[in-house]
Amino acid sequence: MKQKEVKIGLGEAISRLMHIEAIRASRLGNTKELIAEREMLFSALNNIKLDLLFNCNVEISNEGIDLFEESANNSCCRLNSNPKNKIVSKQLRNISEEKIENKKNRKTRSSRRKKG
Numbered sequence: 682m683k684q685k686e687v688k689i690g691l692g693e694a695i696s697r698l699m700h701i702e703a704i705r706a707s708r709l710g711n712t713k714e715l716i717a718e719r720e721m722l723f724s725a726l727n728n729i730k731l732d733l734l735f736n737c738n739v740e741i742s743n744e745g746i747d748l749f750e751e752s753a754n755n756s757c758c759r760l761n762s763n764p765k766n767k768i769v770s771k772q773l774r775n776i777s778e779e780k781i782e783n784k785k786n787r788k789t790r791s792s793r794r795k796k797g
Contacts, residue, residue, distance in 0.1 A: 736758060737752075739757045
């Protein structure tokens with residue numbers, strides 16, 4: 682079996698999932714095929730993990746996605762920025778800045794060679 686790597690945007694995957702759900706709700710498409718595609722998209726999307734931090738003013742028994750529903754229903758928690766995400770974001774920004782700097786340095790070196 683051959684493997685094929687495919688890169689799609691998160692928004693594109695979510696948009697397709699919403700489109701599939703709309704077709705299923707209207708009962709216009711082949712339900713078996715739509716369910717299979719839906720499951721593939723869910724599986725792909727679940728490979729992306731979000732590190733979230735909630736500040737709660739009461740003891741909460743729910744975890745995971747259920748915490749969103751409970752919080753929305755009784756305003757017991759609010760989503761806060763997670764320091765871990767800032768660290769990762771800063772690391773990615775530093776990597777991007779390094780790449781830009783390296784590219785500038787290569788251009789400077791090549792222009793020096795042409796002059797000399």
